[in-house]
Amino acid sequence: MDLNRLYSDRAGKMRKSVIRELLKVTQDPEIISFAGGLPNPNSFPVEELEETIDHVMENHGKTALQYGTTQGLHELREVIAERASKDYIDADADNIIITSGSQQALDTVGKMFLNPGDTAIVGLPTYLGGINAFRSYESNLSGIPLDKDGMRIDILEETIKKLIKEENNPKFIYVVPTFQNPAGVVMPESRRKKLVEIAHEYDLIIVEDDPYQKLSYDCPPIKPVKAFDDEGRVIFISTFSKILAPGFRLAWTIASDELTRKMVICKQALDLCTNPFTQFIVNEFINRGSLDLHILKICEMYKPKRDMMISAMEKHFPEGYICHKPRGGMFAWVTLPEGIDTETMFLDAIKKKVAYVHGKAFHVDGGGERSFRLNFSYSTDEQIEEGMKRLGDVAKEKLEKRKAVL
Numbered sequence: 001m002d003l004n005r006l007y008s009d010r011a012g013k014m015r016k017s018v019i020r021e022l023l024k025v026t027q028d029p030e031i032i033s034f035a036g037g038l039p040n041p042n043s044f045p046v047e048e049l050e051e052t053i054d055h056v057m058e059n060h061g062k063t064a065l066q067y068g069t070t071q072g073l074h075e076l077r078e079v080i081a082e083r084a085s086k087d088y089i090d091a092d093a094d095n096i097i098i099t100s101g102s103q104q105a106l107d108t109v110g111k112m113f114l115n116p117g118d119t120a121i122v123g124l125p126t127y128l129g130g131i132n133a134f135r136s137y138e139s140n141l142s143g144i145p146l147d148k149d150g151m152r153i154d155i156l157e158e159t160i161k162k163l164i165k166e167e168n169n170p171k172f173i174y175v176v177p178t179f180q181n182p183a184g185v186v187m188p189e190s191r192r193k194k195l196v197e198i199a200h201e202y203d204l205i206i207v208e209d210d211p212y213q214k215l216s217y218d219c220p221p222i223k224p225v226k227a228f229d230d231e232g233r234v235i236f237i238s239t240f241s242k243i244l245a246p247g248f249r250l251a252w253t254i255a256s257d258e259l260t261r262k263m264v265i266c267k268q269a270l271d272l273c274t275n276p277f278t279q280f281i282v283n284e285f286i287n288r289g290s291l292d293l294h295i296l297k298i299c300e301m302y303k304p305k306r307d308m309m310i311s312a313m314e315k316h317f318p319e320g321y322i323c324h325k326p327r328g329g330m331f332a333w334v335t336l337p338e339g340i341d342t343e344t345m346f347l348d349a350i351k352k353k354v355a356y357v358h359g360k361a362f363h364v365d366g367g368g369e370r371s372f373r374l375n376f377s378y379s380t381d382e383q384i385e386e387g388m389k390r391l392g393d394v395a396k397e398k399l400e401k402r403k404a405v406l
C-alpha cells in the first residue's frame with residue numbers, strides 16, 4: 001500500500017507537535033519537567049466535583065448523556081455571557097459557542113479563514129498549538145516580534161502592508177495578549193486599542209486567545225481586546241482548562257452573530273457537539289459559586305511557585321540570563337547569554353533529568369534559539385528548586401565549554 005500517494009497533500013505536510021513529542025520524553029518519572037503547560041493536579045477539586053457530578057446525574061442524567069446542540073448547552077452559554085459582561089465584553093448566549101477545548105476553536109478559525117497560501121499573523125514567539133492549527137490549513141505564518149508589552153504594533157503595520165503588496169493575503173492576527181504563552185507578557189490597553197484600529201484599517205480579523213486572564217498574581221485587571229471591538233472583528237477564545245481542569249475539554253468562543261453562525265457550521269463536521277456531560281458539570285459547578293473560589297485557590301497556589309522559580313533562577317542561573325517576572329499565567333520565559341542553542345542544550349538537560357520547551361518551537365521564523373519556556377504551575381516546590389539548580393548547571397557547563405573553544 002502506497003500511503004504517501006493516498007494521503008491528501010494536507011495530511012502529508014502535517015508534522016508532529018514538538019510539545020507532544022517532548023512530553024513523551026518527560027514521562028520518565030525521574031525527570032523534573034517544566035515542559036508541559038499543565039495545571040497542578042493537586043488543584044483539581046476532586047471531591048467537590050464528585051458531588052457536582054452526582055447532582056448532574058440525579059437531576060439531568062438523561063439530557064447530559066444525550067447528544068447536545070453544536071453551539072453548546074444554553075444555560076452554560078448564558079452564564080459565560082454574564083461573566084464576560086463583567087470583563088467588558090458585550091455578548092449574549094447566542095454569541096457563544098462551547099468548544100472541545102480552545103484547540104478546537106483555533107482549528108475552526110483556521111478552517112474558516114485560511115485557504116492554502118493565505119497568511120495568519122502571529123507573535124514571535126507564539127503558542128505552539130496555534131501554529132500547528134493554522135499550519136494544518138497550508139497557510140503561511142508571518143511572525144511579529146514581541147517586546148515586554150506583547151506584539152510590536154509598529155512592526156505589525158509594516159508587515160501587513162508588505163504581505164498585502166506581495167499578495168500573501170493576510171486574514172487574521174492571532175494574539176495571546178494576557179500573560180502570553182510562552183513569553184508571559186501583557187499587552188497594555190493602548191496597544192490593544194491600536195491593534196483593533198489596525199485590524200479595521202486593513203480589514204482583518206483578530207483572534208484573541210485568552211486562557212490565562214484569571215490567573216493574575218500582581219497585575220491590575222485589564223480589558224480584553226474584544227472589549228474594544230465595536231465592529232465584530234474580534235473572535236475571543238477562552239477555556240476552562242487552566243481555571244478548572246483540562247480533562248473536561250471545555251472552552252468557549254465569543255464572536256458576532258455572523259461569525260458565530262459560520263463557526264457553528266465549521267464545528268459541526270468536527271464533533272457534532274461538545275461533550276454535553278462535562279458542560280452540565282461545569283455549569284453546575286459555576287452556579288454553586290465554586291469556580292470563583294477555585295480560581296482564588298489556584299492563584300494562591302501558583303503565585304508562590306512563580307516567586308520560587310524566579311528566585312531559584314537568580315541563585316542558580318549563569319550571569320547574563322534574562323527572565324522578566326511574569327505577572328500571571330503559568331510560564332516563565334528565559335533567554336540565555338549569547339552562544340547557547342537551547343534546542344541542543346535540551347539533550348544535556350534530559351541527561352540531568354530536567355526538561356523545558358526550547359524557544360525555536362514557538363518561533364515561526366526559526367528564531368528563539370537562546371530562549372526556553374518553563375512552566376511553574378505543575379511542579380512541587382522542591383522540584384522547582386532542584387530543577388532550576390540542574391538547569392543552571394547545564395547552562396553554565398555549556399557556556400564554559402563555549403569559552404574553552406573560543
Ligand SMILES: Cc1ncc(COP(=O)(O)O)c(C=O)c1O
Pocket residue numbers: 037100101102103104127129176181209210211238239240241246250251
Ligand atoms: C494560549 C493557549 N491557547 C490554547 C490552549 C489550549 O487550551 P485547551 O486545553 O482549551 O485546548 C493553551 C494551552 O496551553 C494555550 O496556552
